[in-house]
Amino acid sequence: MSRTRKSGVLLHITSLPSKFGAGDLGPCAYEFVDFLADAKQKLWQVLPLGPTELFGSPYAPYSAFAGNTYLVSPELLVEDGLLHPSDLANPNVASAEHRPLLITKAFTNFQNSPSSMLQAEYRAFCRANKYWLPEYALFRALKVQFQEKSWVHWPSDATMRNPAALRSWRQKLSREIQELKFGQFLFFRQWQMLKAYAHRKGIAMMGDLPLFVAHDSADVWGKPHLFQLDKRGLPAFVAGVPPDYFSKNGQLWGNPVYNWKAHDREGFTWWLQRIATLLKLVDLIRLDHFRGFAAYWQIPFGAPTAATGRWMPGPGSDFFAKIKVELGSLPFIAEDLGFIDAKVVKLRQQLKLPGMRVLQFAFEALKPNLHSPHAYPRNCVVYTGTHDNDTAVGWYRKASPAVQDYTRRYLGTNGAAIAWDLIRAALASPANTAVIPLQDLLSLDSEARMNTPGTIKGNWRWRCPAGVLNEQLSRGLAELTALYGRG
Secondary structure (H helix, E strand, O other), X not given: OOOOOEEEEEXXXXXXXXXXXXXXXXXXHHHHHHHHHHOOOOEEEOOOOOOOOOOOOOOOOOOXXXXXXXXXXXXXXXXXXXXXXXXXXXXXXXXHHHHHHHHHHHHHHHHHOOOHHHHHHHHHHHHHOOOXXXXXXXXXXXXXXXXXXXXXXXXXXXXXXXXXXXXXXXXXXXXXXXXXXXXXXXXXHHHHHHHHHHHHOOOEEEEEEOXXXXXXXXXXXXXXXXXXXXXXXXXXXXXXXXXXXXXXXXXXXXXEOEOHHHHHHOOOHHHHHHHHHHOOOOOEEEEOOHHHHOEEEEEEOOOOOHHHOEEEEOOHHHHHHHHHHHHOOOXXXXXXXXXXXXXXXXXXXXXOOOEEEEHHHHOOOOOOOOOOHXXXXXXXXXXXXXXXXXXXXXXXXXXXXXXXXXXXXXXXXXXXXXXXHHHHHHHHOOOOEEEEEHHHHOOOOHHHOOOOOOOOOOOOOOOOOOOOOOHHHHHHHHHHHHHOOOO
């Protein structure tokens, strides 16, 4: 990562203000890029981009390679001649909830009145992504065929990937498979257009790579030998974290853990392809749960909580050495929060990766610690909070009087504008990179929180209100950014 001081904003695509209810890759995304440029920001950080249910966790996608077609912009489909403006006349009909129906209509139009340019682009896309696209499309088509059941509950010949059965299903579901491939083409095409626009504005895109994948995914179904599964295809062990700041019982994520020996034998090919695919979309990758590359928390499948798990060794430096040989660099930020021991620190330092600092954590111990701004190394990324934290305002209002007092004294403030006090501290800090969640720029309370770890309801739904990304906000952020030598 560059040593130049810079700053950016954390905002997932779904949270963009949009007339269709949830953000997508259309005009609302381009307007946000314009806002970032006006505010002198250099980074736009998003959450994972994989396919999920409409309000599903972006950290448990159906594929480690595919994109989320709920993010496909209907307005850009109109520009491409794949939809008619009348198809969007009713915002409810064009909403994210009905996006699959619009893609079906766009695919029908593509087949009936194909643009030669789009046809050529589509064929090139399918050729370039043949290492994951056919398998993903078949997986999703089969899920629909079998009423969205997990693949372990499909007919046994499909579950166990009988070659003759899969050939038969590919023939029977040919149109559905082609439409699913087309949806991925639309996602990647629209994203590349957005990325190019951001680059023209001087803004880099930062993505997020979850360490683990969902059990009910094309990856686990397609390559079960790369995961620790039993003979039925169920996980032998699942991932999580031990009791920590976020949860007294730990977090039971439920993702199957890797068979790292199998990955090593194959030269980490699956990982190399996964990272290379994501780098087509973003410039920089946040490695979620980086500590799992040193050691991960393994929990017996069926355990009621994560407390019964144990630490198991990850792939370590050998993995990253292979990545560096293939990619030529390590364009990563290490998410090194939670329980971090000396081995994790040693691995991150050996790789020279920037770690993360979170300002909210600076004050809860009521004494200086590694999250205190004065203690930051230059090679780190500071956040006022992450997608897993409460907003700055919500955190402060819920903090104990002692924490509030310590925060005010440290920041030299009365706490009346606590979100911007924290933003100022982040931008002024020695950290080369500062990233601010949009909720904190807007000084929003807990109702704007993106995710509460350990819970399954009400997450990932926050939407930015219309009209708030105004000149006053961009000018204020630009002034602070310039004042502290960023941008």
